[in-house]
Amino acid sequence: MAGHSDNDLPLPVFDRPTKVAIVIAPYYSAISEAQLASARGVLEAAGCVHETIEVPGSLEIPAAITLANRLSNFDGYVALGCVIRGRTSHYDVVVNESARGLMLLGLQGLAIGNGIITVENMDQAEERADAERLDTAGGAAAAAVHLIALARRFGGEKKSVGFSQGEYQIAGTPKGDPTA
Secondary structure (H helix, E strand, O other): OOOOOOOOOOOOOOOOHHHOEEEEEOOOOOHHHHHHHOOOOHHOOOOOEEEEOOOHHHHHHHHHHHHHHHHHOOOOOEEEEEEEEOOOOHHHHHHHHHHHHHHHHHHHOEEEEEEEEEEHHHHHHHHHHOOOOOOHHHHHHHHHHHHHHHHHHHHHOOOOOOOOOOOOOOOOOOOOOOOO
């Protein structure tokens, strides 16, 4: 993730409009407000327009990004939330599965910055959500912007995740030569 060192890449400059969805689970309101301020600041510095989408929890963030990608025209996504360890194993499920979902979407070609904070206690959450630090929400926004720039550099057309909306072939009606 961006923001972990003093030699971060400068934000890219875009030659056409760039639209980013910030998908956030605002479970802890003070933390969420700081995360949003940080991510929005970076996106605005990069000249991106953005929209905020709220979901109930961090587990819903990958599903919301999938829906937004299929049904809208976003160039990239910033995933934000805060998961604080409790006394049960639910923390591990939320942390691992939300990260896995975002990683799978990223490997399918979506430009996603993961800024979901995973901490042991509220003090750590407040420290990690500080808008001056760019290793969480601001860093996630920067990562998304860099991935959008990379996708545009490669010139690829945006493709859907999952089923394609192209032509379908029904079993038993092969096209062309049916021999192998």
